Amino acid sequence: EVQLVESGGGVIRPGGSLRLSCAGSGFTFGDYGMSWVRQAPGKGLEWVSGIKWNGGSTHYADSVKGRFTISRDNAKNSLSLQMNSLRVEDTALYYCARANGSLTTLPVDYWGRGTLVTVSS
């Protein structure tokens, strides 16, 4: 059974940093593109960042470019999102998401349950 489990969320002040992690199991992690998708409270889905199966290519939404860094460790079946210079508008539930193939341009076929990030003074 495919499982994606996020961790690392919490309450942080504006300007602070946080690192999210996602542990994948039940599939060959290194064969799949992975992404982070967020959902602000009561709002819709927003793609944040994606990374190709081998980590060779990363992409970011304009809203987080230069502040967030996505990475992966296929040996540890893990995905990370380093979030710096956090803003109030980054408050959201962050989902770890697996692409339906090696590229992040493919649809998401599995989602984690999310980890909540709250940016507040």
Added chain:
Amino acid sequence: SYVLTQPPSVSVAPGKTARITCGGNNIGSKSVHWYQQKAGQAPILIIYFESDRPSGIPERFSGSNSGNTATLTITRVEVGDEADYYCQVLDSNSDHPVFGGGTKLTVL
């Protein structure tokens, strides 16, 4: 960036057919994916590449795409279909996924 427009809400009686639209400039030239998100849960993929269904998704769910509108059709709607539905495409200029704003389906 590419914009997808969905109606905020759609209401339908049980047993009837619901149609949820997703509008975008020449969306008919793009591959459209649809997700269902029930209250308090993570989204799930219900339609990919316009009309393919992942295993376990009932045949009642189907998709179509032409011109400037993609449509998710749900036949014989059940109370359990109440959820938010999101369309998604790839913005070809940036290669970034883009989601529609979501449509809340209410089963009366």
